[in-house]
Amino acid sequence: MKQLLLACLMASHFSLAWADAEVQADPWVLLNKAAHAARDLSYKGIFMYQSGTNSRSIEITHMNAGQGEYSRIVMLDGLPQEVLSQGSDIVIFSPRNEKVVIEKRRGKNLFPALLPVNMELVKSSYQARVSGMERVAGREGVVVLLEPRDGYRYGFRLLTDKEFGLLLKATTLNQRNEVIEQIAFGQLNLLNVDDMDWFKPKVDPDKPYVIEEELPSSVSEKTHDWKLDELPPGYRQIDHIKRMVPGKKAAVNQLIFSDGLSSVSLFIEPLIKGVRPKVGHTMIGPTNFYANVNDGYQIVVVGEVPQATVSQIANSVHFNK
Structure with a gap:
């Protein structure tokens, strides 16, 4: 019994030493x-x-x-x-x-x-x-x-x-x-296996699935008629996607910014005649949304970041005259 108690005490000592390290x-x-x-x-x-x-x-x-x-x-x-x-x-x-x-x-x-x-x-x-x-x-x-x-x-x-x-x-x-x-x-x-049988979806192969594929698009900085003045500290642009959205005639520009851990998306698209533009701030869980209108364009910023971040990014967009 003494040996067992001693062993437990020694194990506890090493555990505390490991935790401290x-x-x-x-x-x-x-x-x-x-x-x-x-x-x-x-x-x-x-x-x-x-x-x-x-x-x-x-x-x-x-x-x-x-x-x-x-x-x-x-x-x-x-x-x-x-x-x-x-x-x-x-x-x-x-x-x-x-x-x-x-x-x-x-x-x-x-x-x-x-x-x-x-x-x-x-x-x-x-x-x-x-x-x-x-x-x-x-x-x-x-x-x-x-x-x-x-x-x-x-x-x-x-x-x-x-x-x-x-x-x-x-x-x-x-x-x-x-x-x-x-x-x-x-x-x-x-896991310590290399079996790849799990790498497939559980779907009905007989169903006629609709496939939506993101097509690569080359975005040139020279084609922009807008610019960003000042981003929040620590954020850098990491991507720019230009895509067509079903039901819209003009392409939607999406710019993605990151500080290495948090990311924010900026969407820019021309206003659609007869459609009420979005304006203001909304928060759902950790995600903040901020929208405004600038020179005939709808600006929307979305990200799991504080309100100050999405607001500053939205207000930093300026259009070339």
């Missing part, structure tokens, strides 16, 4: 490990998304067997939907609507791959610090707080797996440090 770890090293783990590891799990009264369960299977990334995401609640991706190519299956959408991955990445591999842009906009330990989905993790350097982005509380580095939980915090969004694994298993 993890708390003193470099937070940026932990976040960098999490970014790579989400892309390099093979895993399958179910995570829960929560925002206000809205919640849903999502199953993810991800594999990287040395030939690139493959993933399959299945919505377990509400309308059925599956998302298959290979690298930056995404195919969205909506069995209820009998629709297939093919597009490129843009803007914010999906959980658990929320963090970019290159952290330099994130470091310029956030401060990071380790804030204790936590256990989720049966796995021990290290808590890292990402605190914004200004009011143009939210804060984040991230839990990284202590063994493999994978992001286990991500909590979005507003300026009052209130939780406005949370994503966390409830089940998680690391």
